[in-house]
Amino acid sequence: MTTTSPESAAAAAGETNDPIHIRRLELSDHERGFVALLSQLSTCPDLTASEFATRFAELAAQGDDHVILVAEDTSAPERRILATGCLFVERKFLRGGGKAGHVEDVVVDAAARGRGLGLRIVRRLVEIARDAGCYKVILDCTPELRAYYAKCGFVEKGVQMAVYF
């Protein structure tokens, strides 16, 4: 994927001064604030390195059916993760044995908002879903974020219902 991504194309064209690197989650991102970033979205106690590695391996085993992208700030010594978003692919019987993409857990660090990092990640996730043959990509959000996701081509489709245990 990397060789055909917009970032790679930009790099090939010499536009290499963008310090933000959008890439797939790596095991070492546990040390770059990935879990702390998620805590800005939802309840998210820290995970031990072992717990993180276990979940990372479970998700990596799903291959391209589960993609977590992160935006890394390569200009900072600690190379913090500033934004993330997830796509997973659901295989169905309907639509001729079709696939639906689900975008989840999109969050941008409070200090890095307004720079378009979330939009870059979501747009890339939509591209990945399309390239994987999904017939749609869906996500759930608060009503206030309708306009934000509209910038990535999303339109309102229904209501999200939930049961919390």
Add this chain to the structure above:
Amino acid sequence: MTTTSPESAAAAAGETNDPIHIRRLELSDHERGFVALLSQLSTCPDLTASEFATRFAELAAQGDDHVILVAEDTSAPERRILATGCLFVERKFLRGGGKAGHVEDVVVDAAARGRGLGLRIVRRLVEIARDAGCYKVILDCTPELRAYYAKCGFVEKGVQMAVYF
């Protein structure tokens, strides 16, 4: 699961006259109208036996992380599938490495509506999600179905956004 399900409890209590059997999808359900039932929900061209078997195997490989329930009418000679619903479990990093249940593709045959089959399936899927340790179960629906899912304990949480390719 079967030994502790409400259906089993009912059977143990002698209430065995219910011709509707709620169970997991089986390969042979391709011949019992499962795909035709899904076509009442969305675009759903028929699948060959081979295509159906391939997708069935892919989903079965996910074990208890992907459950499709069906309501089979055991009183009819052809034992048609009258309703179905799906649950898949998404593993996350947030919530302490938590799991979220997603309910998808709930449909009841037009001729069998009003008998509570969909509610029985959705309630069972919610039980399965809770037993699997999910911290929530979510689904997307049209606004008209809010009251229907409220009967299963769901409350409105947000809006669903979609991109169709």
